[in-house]
Amino acid sequence: xxxxxxxxxxxxxxxxxxxxxxxxxxxxxxxxxxxxxxxxxxxxxxxxxxxxxxxxxxxxxxxxxxxxxxxxxxxxxxxxxxxxxxxxxxxxxxxxxxxxxxxxxxxxxxxxxxxxxxxxxxxxxxxxxxxxxxxxxxxxxxxxxxxxxxxxxxxxxxxxxxxxxxxxxxxxxxxxxxxxxxxxxxxxxxxxxxxxxxxxxxxxxxxxxxxxxxxxxxxxxxxxxxxxxxxxxxxxxxxxxxxxxxxxxxxxxxxxxxxxxxxxxxxxxxxxxxxxxxxxxxxxxxxxxxxxxxxxxxxxxxxxxxxxxxx
Amino acid sequence: xxxxxxxxxxxxxxxxxxxxxxxxxxxxxxxxxxxxxxxxxxxxxxxxxxxxxxxxxxxxxxxxxxxxxxxxxxxxxxxxxxxxxxxxxxxxxxxxxxxxxxxxxxxxxxxxxxxxxxxxxxxxxxxxxxxxxxxxxxxxxxxxxxxxxxxxxxxxxxxxxxxxxxxxxxxxxxxxxxxxxxxxxxxxxxxxxxxxxxxxxxxxxxxxxxxxxxxxxxxxxxxxxxxxxxxxxxxxxxxxxxxxxxxxxxx
Numbered sequence: 001x002x003x004x005x006x007x008x009x010x011x012x013x014x015x016x017x018x019x020x021x022x023x024x025x026x027x028x029x030x031x032x033x034x035x036x037x038x039x040x041x042x043x044x045x046x047x048x049x050x051x052x053x054x055x056x057x058x059x060x061x062x063x064x065x066x067x068x069x070x071x072x073x074x075x076x077x078x079x080x081x082x083x084x085x086x087x088x089x090x091x092x093x094x095x096x097x098x099x100x101x102x103x104x105x106x107x108x109x110x111x112x113x114x115x116x117x118x119x120x121x122x123x124x125x126x127x128x129x130x131x132x133x134x135x136x137x138x139x140x141x142x143x144x145x146x147x148x149x150x151x152x153x154x155x156x157x158x159x160x161x162x163x164x165x166x167x168x169x170x171x172x173x174x175x176x177x178x179x180x181x182x183x184x185x186x187x188x189x190x191x192x193x194x195x196x197x198x199x200x201x202x203x204x205x206x207x208x209x210x211x212x213x214x215x216x217x218x219x220x221x222x223x224x225x226x227x228x229x230x231x232x233x234x235x236x237x238x239x240x241x242x243x244x245x246x247x248x249x250x251x252x253x254x255x256x257x258x259x260x261x262x263x264x265x266x267x268x269x270x271x272x273x274x275x276x277x278x279x280x281x282x283x284x285x286x287x288x289x290x291x292x293x294x295x296x297x298x299x300x301x302x303x304x305x306x307x308x309x310x311x
Numbered sequence: 312x313x314x315x316x317x318x319x320x321x322x323x324x325x326x327x328x329x330x331x332x333x334x335x336x337x338x339x340x341x342x343x344x345x346x347x348x349x350x351x352x353x354x355x356x357x358x359x360x361x362x363x364x365x366x367x368x369x370x371x372x373x374x375x376x377x378x379x380x381x382x383x384x385x386x387x388x389x390x391x392x393x394x395x396x397x398x399x400x401x402x403x404x405x406x407x408x409x410x411x412x413x414x415x416x417x418x419x420x421x422x423x424x425x426x427x428x429x430x431x432x433x434x435x436x437x438x439x440x441x442x443x444x445x446x447x448x449x450x451x452x453x454x455x456x457x458x459x460x461x462x463x464x465x466x467x468x469x470x471x472x473x474x475x476x477x478x479x480x481x482x483x484x485x486x487x488x489x490x491x492x493x494x495x496x497x498x499x500x501x502x503x504x505x506x507x508x509x510x511x512x513x514x515x516x517x518x519x520x521x522x523x524x525x526x527x528x529x530x531x532x533x534x535x536x537x538x539x540x541x542x543x544x545x546x547x548x549x550x551x552x553x554x555x556x557x558x559x560x561x562x
Contacts, residue, residue: 063517071338090520092340126423128504132515156423157511158504161415165504168419 022053023226025211026065028078030058031255033180033263034101034209035078036248037271041233043247050225066212070094075217076226081207082134085287088305089296093215096283096306098227100209102272106135107195108142109177109186111166116173119196120146128158128171135175137293142201167191178208180266184259206286207272215304224309227276234271241268278308317537343523351527358512363531365508369425369497370539373432374489380433381440381489382482388441389448389474398441406438410496414503428500428508435496436489440482447481448474476553483547490543494536 027035038056041047047054057074059065065077066084070092079087084096108127110116116125119142129135140150158165158174163186165171177183179195186193199205211230213223237244245264249256283306287299325345331337332344339347352359384402388395414431421427451474459469501510509528516525 061517063520067338067340071341086520087340090340092520130518132518134518154506156504156506157514158418158423159502159514161418161504164415164419165423170419170422170504 021051021222022055023047023076023222024055024057024074025226026057026059026068026074026077028059028062028065028080028209031056031252033248033260033267034105034178036237036244036264036267037100037230037233037275038078039233039248040237040244041229043250044233044236046229046232046236047226050229052222052225052229054226054229066092066094069212069214072214076211076213076223079210079212081210081283081286082290084210084212084305085290085296086134088300089298094212094305095215095218096210096278097213097218097223097309098211098230098275099207099272099277100211100230100275101267101270102207103270104197104199104203104206105178105180105208105270106138106175106198107177107179107183108139108173108175108198108201109162109166109182109193109195110173111186112192112194114172114194116194118146119143119201120148122146122173123148123152124154125172126154126156126170128156128162128165128174128176130158130160130162130176132157133295137290137295138198138203139175141203141293142196142198145202163189163191163193166193180263180270181259184262184266188258188262204285204289205282208270211275218307218309227309230275234273234275237271238268238273241265276308276310278306340520340522343526347523348526348530351521351523352530355524355527359509359528359531362507362509362512362528363535365425366428366494366497366501366510366532367535369428369500369508370432370493370535372425372429373496374436374486374493376429377433377436377489377493378440378486381437381485382444384437384441385444385448385482386475388445389470402438402441405434410435410499414499418500418504423504423506427503428497428505431500432493432496435499436493439488439492440485443485443488444478444482447478450481451477479551480553483551486547487540487544490540491536494532494539498532 025038027038031039035056042054042056062080063083065074066079066087068074069077070087076097078100079094079096081096084094087094108119116122122143127139129139136150136155139153139155143149143152156171158171160176162174162177162182166174166186167189174182177193177195179197183193183195211227213220217223241264245261248264249260280302283302284299287296290296291299328342328345332342343351384398388398410431413434414427417430417434418427421430455473455477456469459473464472497508498510498513501508502514505511509532512528513525516522516528
């Protein structure tokens with residue numbers, strides 16, 4: 001699939017990299033409230049008033065977009081901080097240029113009226129996950145705070161079938177549930193969930209959603225203008241959440257449902273208010289965490305994989 | 312197909328793959344060169360074989376159950392014309408629905424173990440087996456049936472002695488198709504949720520950016536499907552020795 005996309009983008013009209021005011025941006029997933037600052041900026045014209053022509057695309061697989069950025073097929077991609085560390089470690093020439101969501105969204109979720117009251121109750125239970133490697137590390141560390149190990153639970157890859165696998169009792173807990181999304185989804189379905197927030201159980205805080213670009217584009221003025229556009233977008237969003245919601249669903253009727261409306265409110269406090277700012281210590285702390293867990297081999301100098309654009 | 316020719320085709324495909332890598336300069340995280348996939352196969356051989364074993368069990372169980380169900384339904388449709396009007400639409404619907412849409416349901420109903428993958432494989436091979444065998448049962452040589460009628464043969468004897476043996480070559484071609492597609496069913500099942508198997512391994516490798524390992528699993532899966540097909544083909548030819556090449560079976 002990735003290959004197909006690569007071929008299609010190669011065959012298409014000239015690479016966007018040549019036209020400096022046109023930016024092709026690939027989202028991580030279908031459009032959802034996590035992307036609010038981007039779409040508010042788009043609808044309010046914050047990109048066009050900076051002379052940018054921005055086009056958003058959605059992938060079929062959340063792993064693909066950064067690869068296409070690395071291959072020079074798109075200009076920017078929405079990625080995840082943990083994924084970014086891994087891809088940089090594998091040699092992809094990527095650099096983080098902005099943050100969309102500045103806290104973790106990932107959580108371990110169980111049924112609220114189920115038998116799991118604390119993480120210690122997970123002993124002997126089946127836990128579903130979707131992202132091999134990273135989520136096993138999250139679980140290992142979270143269970144470790146209770147003196148448990150991965151051997152004390154049964155792991156099964158549920159490939160993002162989060163709420164359904166809990167509802168049907170196939171799993172007793174799932175990791176990879178987004179607190180702003182799955183908790184609302186479960187509540188609407190009449191089976192409310194309980195979340196154990198990863199950063200409250202041994203995981204150093206990180207940015208859930210970031211924007212990545214190719215390393216050789218950090219001097220590109222267009223990228224800097226784009227990040228300024230996001231900043232204006234998030235500013236408008238937190239000042240006018242209701243009006244922003246109307247902008248978000250304008251022309252995108254399928255997004256106008258109860259789940260998205262509730263997620264919209266719950267996501268508001270999670271957005272990066274200074275999307276372009278980079279917290280050096282926090283990024284290095286998380287890199288060290290991943291290295292200690294054996295997820296990445298070495299930690300390159302920060303400037304090579306995370307930057308503040310401009311001056 | 313003689314072994315040398317197969318070897319030439321495989322080598323040809325690998326050369327083509329290498330050529331694509333050279334010519335298009337596609338980066339290794341999108342399409343790794345053959346060499347790194349071979350290295351991944353060697354480095355992770357035992358682990359990969361373990362997962363391949365699980366997938367193989369799913370495929371074989373799916374083939375067995377799917378063949379029994381498929382052949383059974385074809386016979387049922389042959390014996391009673393009434394059931395045909397009920398089974399045929401179900402068959403067609405089962406093919407019209409993409410298995411990817413059904414896979415999550417099956418996994419949630421049957422659990423994340425082997426049974427959901429076997430069910431996927433059964434679902435995917437049910438149609439080719441049923442359709443091929445049913446067609447075979449219907450298209451018996453008219454002269455043979457005429458002969459049976461002249462000899463006053465009872466219907467069950469006609470079915471047992473004439474229709475079924477005459478239809479077995481058709482069933483065999485259905486089985487060949489089934490063998491080739493069954494691995495897809497098993498892997499789709501694993502893709503949706505699992506804790507072992509080649510599909511599970513590919514999900515894992517993809518999430519960890521180990522693209523060479525993902526392609527190694529893919530190569531192993533293709534090899535497995537190929538070997539299964541040739542074993543089935545050779546076995547079926549030996550069993551159904553009265554099948555002649557000009558009968559137009561899948562070759």
